[in-house]
Amino acid sequence: MAVKYNTKLILEYDGTNYSGWQRLNHTGNKDSIQSVLEKNITDYLKEEIKVIGSGRTDAGVHALGQTANFYSKNQVEPITFMKDLNSRLPQDIRIHSAGAVSLDFHSRYLAKSKMYEYRIDTGEVPCVFTRKYTCHIPDELNIKAMEQAAAYLIGTHDFKSFTSDKNLKKSTVRTIESINIYRHISESKSNRITFGSNELRIDVTGDGFLYNMVRIIIGTLLEVGNGLREPKEIIKILEGKNRQLAGKTVSSHALLLHHVDY
Secondary structure, eight states: OOOEEEEEEEEEGGGGSSOOOSSSSSSSSSOOOOHHHHHHHHHHTTOOOOOSSSSSOOOTTTOOOOOOOEEEESOOOOOHHHHHHHHSSSSEEEEEEEEEEEEETTTTTTEEEEEEEEEESSSOOOTTTTTTEEEEEOOOOOHHHHHHHHHHHHHEEEOOOOOOSSSSSSOOOEEEEEEEEEEEOOOOOOSSSOOOTTTEHHHHHHHHHHHHHTHHHHHHHHHHHHTOOOHHHHHHHHHTOGGSSSSSOOGGEEEEEEEEOO
C-alpha cells in the first residue's frame, strides 16, 4: 500500500549526546537525532518510517526549531501523536508541533532559508548554567570590525573557503541573507547578575550551508574581533576558494539551528 499521509514536525534537541542529525551508515558510539526519531515513530506506527530533516546539523549542534517530515500509510492524529511520542523520546529531544501537510511538502527541498545562532560567553568567569551551550571568550572583541567583515559575506558567493568538506561534488555557491552580532540582554528585576547576561550572539541566515560553514564563518569573524585579521581579508578568503585561508572551526556546542523558513 502506497503512502497516504505526510506529517510535518517542528522539534528541538540538545545535540550534546548525538552524532548529529544525519543517520549514520557505520556503527558509532552515539546515535543520530534522525535515527532516534525513526526508531520511535516506526515502533509507534508499526510501519517503517524514514524522517526527512530540513538539513543536517553537526555532532554536538543543537536545534530550537528543526523542521522535519515523514510519509506514512497510517494517519497521524497530531495532538495524540505528539504527546505519545514525546513520552517515548529521550528528554533531550522534544517535538513541539505535528501536523498534516500535503504529500508535496518536503522539509529539505522546500526550505527557503535557515537561521543559525552562535552564543559566546564574554564574562570573565564562564557562567555555570550556560557553559554547555556557550563558547567562553573573555577577550574584548571589536564588534564594529566583526560587523565590517560580516558585510563582505552578505550576498551570493562561492563559499568553498568556508567548508571542511574535502570531497565536494556539488556547488559551493550559497547566499547569506544576514549576519547579526548583538548583546543578549537578560531581563532581571534585581541587580544581581543573571545567567546569560554576558552573552554575545551571532545570527547567520542563509539559503543553505555547507559542511561546517557556519562554524568557520564564526571562527573567522572572531579572529577579526580579536585583531588577528582585518575585515577586508574576507574578500581574499572568498576569492581564494581555499579552506586554509579562513579562520578556525569553532566548537559545535555553542551553535544551534534557530529556525527554518518556508
